[in-house]
Amino acid sequence: MRVFFCLILLLMSSLTRTLVAAEVEPARIQIKEQIWWVGQQVPFTVQLRAPGSFSGAAVFSLPEIPRVVIIKTGSPVVSSEEIEGKTWFVQTHDFALFSQQSGTVTIPEFTVRFSHKDGFTGPVHDQSAQVPAAQVKIERPSGSSAQDFLVTTNSFKLTERWDPQPGTAAQGAVFHRTITQEADQVTGMALVPPPEGVPAGVRLYLGQPRVTDKTERGDFIGTRVDTLTYQLQEAGTWTLPAIRYQWWDPEKKAFGSQTLPAVTFQVKAMTTAETEAPVVQSNNIVYVWGAVVLLVLALIFWQWGRIRGLSERLKQRWHPPARVAERKLLAGCRKNDARATEAAWQEWQNRQGTGLVLSSELQAALQDLQRSLYGASPARDWQGTKLAQAFREFLHTTQGAETERRRELPALNP
Incomplete structure (x- = not known):
């Protein structure tokens, strides 16, 4: 009878541990409940839980929300917690949300893929989990229109540079203008683009913006650099209107603004040469x-x-085959051409030596490419952004490791 009771207790203990494991959420989202401003950084975290140590990097399929930008910030922090006497490993990831829409913004459920072990040793298991949906309440400051692009920050810097300086110029002259914005606690992607309106006699060529984010001693600083090229196509007096940049200071609860002054060009018409003198060359020349x-x-x-x-x-x-294959692969990703990208990948892979170890992000992106080519979904639906990003990060990591290895090699003739 005593043996029977021991078996019952052992079975109940095992069942309890199984139920606890089943109740533990593999992915959890946490957002501070408060009213946030339009354009303000809304920080939130996603916690991943596993019964063993994590392996590799987690891959998040972030949702696309109209007029909302979500970015990942910082590096994950690993900790542990006790749940019903069992140790669970916790990996915390930081994110930031920037919204240009007010009201209740819903972050829909999204997928995360990560790998872990059972305990500290043993084989690595791949796991896919759903991050639960969440809601954020966003408020627009009074006096701001719903059509306005609003930046919310307590520190905003704006500078511009001209090359050459504007003024009197000949018809057909070209001027380059660089506008730089820098704001605290705002991603560069959430800074306002420059206006594209110009007078009839001026043509504008808008370059690709350079957007960067940097973390410095806990401060998050976003930068956007826009390059505008103006060509003066017609003679006359042409004025570029002033550009007013406005932001909302959440601490002072007041608007701030800075204006780039209007610029006027006096364009002189091109004169036609009276008569081209014939060029006479001697027979000897x-x-x-x-x-x-x-x-x-x-x-x-x-x-x-x-x-x-x-x-x-x-x-x-100058053009090694491996580098050519890299450019072909990235070009295929930009065009979302799955078959061209697959061919470039095979060409690049054939140029590599043995022992090539791919990152988990790159493996996941390549699996998506393979599924689009050989799975049920048609190849035309494939998007190359994810593979291009993973491939660039892999190249950056491997090239940095190779440079470090060369530095550590001893001299041949010390």
Whole structure:
């Protein structure tokens, strides 16, 4: 009878541990409940739980929400907690949300993929979990229109630079303008783009913005640099209107603004040359140039083999096959061309040596590519952004490791 009771207790203990494991949420989202401002950084965390140590990096499929930007910030923090006498490993990831829409913003459920062990040793298990949906309450400051692009920060810096300085110029002249914005606790992607309106006699070429985010001693600083090129196509007086940048200070609960002044160009019309003087060249000069051309052609024909070999060597040095394959792969990702990207990947992989170890993010992105080509979903639905980002990060990591390894090699003849 005593043995029977021991077996019952052991079974109940095992069942209790199983129920506890089943009740533990593998992914949990935490957002501070308060009213946030439009354009303000809304920090939140996602906690992953596993019965053993984590392996590799977690991959989040962040949702796309209209007029909302979500970015990952910082590095994950690993800790542990006791649940019903069992130790669980916890990995905390920090995120930031920036919304240009007011009201209740819903973050829909999204997928996270991560790997872990059972305890500290043993094989690695891949796991997929759903991060629960969450809601954030966003308020727009009084006096701000719903159509306004609002930046919310307690520190905003704005500078501009012209090359050359604007003023009187000839018809067809080109001026370059660089506008730099910097704000605390705001991602560069949430800073306002410059206006594109110009007078009729001026043409604007808007360059690709340079957006960066940096963390410095706990401060989050976003920067956006816009390059605008103006071509003065018609004669006359043309004025670029002033550009007013406005932001909301959440601490002072007041608007701040800074204005780039209006710029006026006095454009002079191009004068037509009266008559082009005929260029008279002596026969001797023509004969000399003809002889030089013939001599050069003869040297090229005589040394054609060496020139061709040198050209091939320079081509291999300046455009190594692996680097060419990298550019093809990234170009295929930009065009969302799954088949071209697959071909470029095979070409790049063939150029690598043995023992190539891919990151978990790159493996996941390649699996998505393979599924789009050979799975049920058509290849035209494939998006190459994820693979391009993972491939760039992998190249950056491996090239940095190779540089460090070379530095550590001892000198041949100390």
